[in-house]
Amino acid sequence: MGTTQLEPVPEPKYWHLRNLLGQALDTEFSVGEVLPNERDLAARFGVARATLRQALEQLELEGRLQRRRGVGTTVAPPRVGVAVGTRRHDWPGTADDVWQPADCVLAAPPAAVADALGTGRDEPVHTVRRSRGTHGLPVAAELLYIAPSSVPDLTAIDAPSGAARARAVLRELQRGELEGQESAVELGSAGAEDAKELDRLPGAPVLVVTTRYLAGGRTAALSVATYRADTCRLTFGDSGDVEIHHGPQTRAS
Amino acid sequence: MGTTQLEPVPEPKYWHLRNLLGQALDTEFSVGEVLPNERDLAARFGVARATLRQALEQLELEGRLQRRRGVGTTVAPPRVGVAVGTRRHDWPGTADDVWQPADCVLAAPPAAVADALGTGRDEPVHTVRRSRGTHGLPVAAELLYIAPSSVPDLTAIDAPSGAARARAVLRELQRGELEGQESAVELGSAGAEDAKELDRLPGAPVLVVTTRYLAGGRTAALSVATYRADTCRLTFGDSGDVEIHHGPQTRAS
DNA sequence: CAGTGGTCTAGACCACAGG
DNA sequence: CTGTGGTCTAGACCACTGA
Numbered sequence: 001m002g003t004t005q006l007e008p009v010p011e012p013k014y015w016h017l018r019n020l021l022g023q024a025l026d027t028e029f030s031v032g033e034v035l036p037n038e039r040d041l042a043a044r045f046g047v048a049r050a051t052l053r054q055a056l057e058q059l060e061l062e063g064r065l066q067r068r069r070g071v072g073t074t075v076a077p078p079r080v081g082v083a084v085g086t087r088r089h090d091w092p093g094t095a096d097d098v099w100q101p102a103d104c105v106l107a108a109p110p111a112a113v114a115d116a117l118g119t120g121r122d123e124p125v126h127t128v129r130r131s132r133g134t135h136g137l138p139v140a141a142e143l144l145y146i147a148p149s150s151v152p153d154l155t156a157i158d159a160p161s162g163a164a165r166a167r168a169v170l171r172e173l174q175r176g177e178l179e180g181q182e183s184a185v186e187l188g189s190a191g192a193e194d195a196k197e198l199d200r201l202p203g204a205p206v207l208v209v210t211t212r213y214l215a216g217g218r219t220a221a222l223s224v225a226t227y228r229a230d231t232c233r234l235t236f237g238d239s240g241d242v243e244i245h246h247g248p249q250t251r252a253s
Numbered sequence: 254m255g256t257t258q259l260e261p262v263p264e265p266k267y268w269h270l271r272n273l274l275g276q277a278l279d280t281e282f283s284v285g286e287v288l289p290n291e292r293d294l295a296a297r298f299g300v301a302r303a304t305l306r307q308a309l310e311q312l313e314l315e316g317r318l319q320r321r322r323g324v325g326t327t328v329a330p331p332r333v334g335v336a337v338g339t340r341r342h343d344w345p346g347t348a349d350d351v352w353q354p355a356d357c358v359l360a361a362p363p364a365a366v367a368d369a370l371g372t373g374r375d376e377p378v379h380t381v382r383r384s385r386g387t388h389g390l391p392v393a394a395e396l397l398y399i400a401p402s403s404v405p406d407l408t409a410i411d412a413p414s415g416a417a418r419a420r421a422v423l424r425e426l427q428r429g430e431l432e433g434q435e436s437a438v439e440l441g442s443a444g445a446e447d448a449k450e451l452d453r454l455p456g457a458p459v460l461v462v463t464t465r466y467l468a469g470g471r472t473a474a475l476s477v478a479t480y481r482a483d484t485c486r487l488t489f490g491d492s493g494d495v496e497i498h499h500g501p502q503t504r505a506s
Numbered sequence: 507c508a509g510t511g512g513t514c515t516a517g518a519c520c521a522c523a524g525g
Numbered sequence: 526c527t528g529t530g531g532t533c534t535a536g537a538c539c540a541c542t543g544a
Contacts, residue, residue, distance in 0.1 A: 011445070012513065015455050037529060048515045053530090058442055058456050069530045070523035079439060085489055182490025185438050186332060187458060187482040189311055201531080202268050203311050205440060205458070212490075229440040236338055236489050237435025237465075263521095265532065290510060301534045306511090322511045323542030454512080 013047055017055035020045075025064055025075055035065075035073040061205060063230050079233040080134050084209055084225075089178050091213065092130075092144060092223060093170040099142070101166035103129040109145050116212065116219050117147045126151065128166045131197055132225075139232050141197040142225035150176055150220040176215050183211040185234060194226050205229040266300055267307035273298075274308055278317055278328055288318075288326040314458060316483050332486040333387050337462055337478075338436050344466065345397060345476060346423040352395070354419035356382040362398050369465065369472050370400045379404065381419045384450055385478075392485050394450040395478035403429055403473040429468050436464040438487060447479050458482040 010016075035041065042052040056073060059065040066076040093099060106124045108114070114121045125145050132140040151172040188208040195202045206226040213221040227234060288294065295305040309326060312318040319329040346352055359377045361367070367374045378398050385393040404425040441461040448455045459479040466474040480487060 011455070014513080018456070039529095048517090050516090051514060054513085056530095061458065062441055063439070067530060068523085069521065070528080072529060081437065180490070182488065184334065184486050184488045184490075185460065186316070186486040187440065187460065188315055202265070203271070205314065207438065207440065233437050233439040235435065235437045237433070237437075267532080292510095301536090303535090304533060307532085309511095320511065321542085322540065323509080325510060325542095 014051050014054035014058070017045060017047065017052065018058045021055055021059060022064065025059070029075045031075050031077045033075050035075070037072060060230060066230070076231070079231055080139070081233050081235045082132075082134065082139060082227065084227075084234045085181070085183050085211070085236045089180060091170075091174045091176070091178050092221070094174060098134070099130045099132050101128060101130050101163050101170065103162060104166035104169055105161045106148075113145050113222055113224075116222050117145060118218055119147055124148075126169050128169060130166070137231070138198050138228075140225050140227045141194045142223055144221060144223045146173060146221045147219075150215065173221065176220065178213060178215050178220075179217075180214040181211055182214075183209055183236075185209050187229065188226065190226060198226070198228050200228065200230075207232065207234060209234065267304050267311070270298060270300065270305065270308035271311045274312060275317065278312070282328045284328050284330045286328050288328070290325060313483060319483070329483070332484055333392070334488045335385075335387065335392060335480065335485050337480075337487045338434070338464070338489045342431050342433060344423075344427045344429070344431050345474070347427060351387070352383045352385050354381060354383050354416050354423065356415060357419035357422050358414045359401075366398050366475055366477075369475050370398060371471055372400055377401070379422050381422060383419070390484070391451050391481075393478050393480040394447045395476055397474060397476045399426055399474045400472075403468065426474065429473065431466060431468050431473075432470075433467045434464055435467075436462055436489075438462050440482070441479065443479060451479070451481050453481065453483075460485065460487060462487065 029035070036044070038049055038052055038056070042049040045052065056065060056067065060067055060076075063079045064076055065073055067073045093101075105127050107127050108122050108124050109117070109119075109127065111121050114123065114125070117125060119125055125147055128142075128144040128146065130142045130144065131138055132142065146169060151169055153172060153175075186208050188206050190198060190200055190202060190204045190206045192202045194206065195204055198204070198206070207229050209223075209225045209227065211223040211225070212219050213223070215221075282288070289297070291302055291305055291309070295302040298305065309318060309320065313320055313329075316332045317329055318326055320326045346354075358380050360380050361375050362370070362372075362378050362380065364374050367376065367378070370378060372378055378400055381395075381397040381399065383395045383397065384391055385395065399422060404422055406425060406428075439461050441459050443451060443453055443455060443457045443459045445455045447459065448457055451457070451459070460482050462476075462478045462480065464476040464478070465472050466476070468474075
């Protein structure tokens with residue numbers, strides 16, 4: 001039964017290293033503390049720097065480490081819970097200070113978005129760019145597509161674009177009746193534009209939340225929001241937060 | 254796809270390569286098709302194999318490629334939408350053929366789980382292991398923790414463990430009244446055990462869905478499910494599917 | 507068996523942060 | 526400037542698949 005034995009096929013070094021480091025993080029380091037640099041760590045474990053980096057990459061993906069070029073590797077705080085899809089049947093921006101509108105233009109959206117909105121492929125829609133922060137740190141960037149028919153009374157706005165116009169469009173959108181919404185979450189990587197806004201490098205892992213807002217029997221608006229996967233835990237549900245932090249790696253070797 | 258040019262832009266090579274390959278996937282390849290092997294591709298683009306691999310890694314993370322050792326790299330089908338958190342206020346396994354119970358034991362859970370369930374840290378709970386598949390492929394592995402008090406009438410079961418017992422526990426659980434549920438989604442990496450079950454290598458990216466089931470004013474059960482991040486799109490919401498496949502990379506360079 | 511992707515090495519140089 | 530992480534190279538060998 002429970003015998004410890006040498007594996008006939010040893011597990012990869014980077015994986016073993018990840019487990020060792022993860023254990024060390026639990027016992028010997030506290031949040032915010034800086035680790036030794038990669039070259040020292042690699043030497044200490046007797047592996048090449050690339051191998052050590054592969055282990056650090058894993059831990060960063062799991063939200064346990066934070067690496068910044070020119071600075072160093074630090075122990076990351078627990079992921080922040082970010083409410084997504086609570087307050088069901090609420091239009092975006094209803095009681096919001098978390099989202100900060102940045103811009104709004106009238107432009108033709110990607111074809112897939114146009115199809116979902118039921119607008120023509122070359123028909124311009126309101127495109128709102130917003131960003132979301134928590135504790136002063138950026139966590140999400142969003143692109144909100146709103147069919148013109150959903151915000152009919154957009155008369156008194158003279159600004160053709162900019163944050164002021166974004167706020168006006170959102171205000172107008174909230175006058176409509178929202179019937180439902182549905183979301184999907186998938187893994188993606190930050191494009192150059194989002195990466196800059198999220199203070200990450202291009203290709204950084206993000207959780208892409210696509211939400212469709214239903215009103216008047218059709219899709220009235222559509223949001224594509226990208227959340228930093230390293231720092232965020234997205235919460236859905238009927239009530240408050242889910243506080244289990246069982247750790248993002250599920251069952252170790 | 255026969256190009257060889259890589260201008261000296263400040264953009265990292267692997268990122269540029271990712272964009273080139275992604276574009277090629279859209280225009281010159283169809284789902285299931287196998288790409289040239291990594292050594293050939295690297296030579297064709299005039300980069301080291303490691304650099305080429307970094308680009309492929311990105312595309313695999315975004316669900317556009319599938320790589321299998323000993324076989325090759327193929328163009329992945331679009332991600333499958335997996336319903337999570339629909340049919341609100343339903344116990345797990347209510348009308349399920351998607352989840353397949355594998356085992357059930359009575360054991361002390363991790364400390365964080367015991368705290369959430371409100372049981373003592375050394376108090377054993379029912380621990381059900383299930384797996385979920387779609388189109389014959391495994392997509393998720395779950396660990397379900399159920400407080401013994403939530404399934405009081407577990408008398409007629411003689412099996413101390415196994416799939417039969419798992420089914421019995423789930424059946425008993427559904428006799429209770431579920432008041433609500435809340436979920437959280439975060440990025441993690443598959444442990445050795447999950448990796449095998451999901452047919453991936455250890456460290457593979459997974460979406461970890463933690464769900465708390467509320468009944469009788471407290472947490473009656475708790476689920477930690479890990480979904481393959483490369484093949485799954487998790488859907489939440491009031492109604493059907495969200496079909497936008499805007500592509501997991503949000504806005505390219 | 508031959509061919510594939512997965513792991514690993516030991517270097518090099520670059521981009522950036524901070525003093 | 527020094528020190529950090531980020532990128533990149535050109536190899537090597539291993540583990541696995543399928544013929």
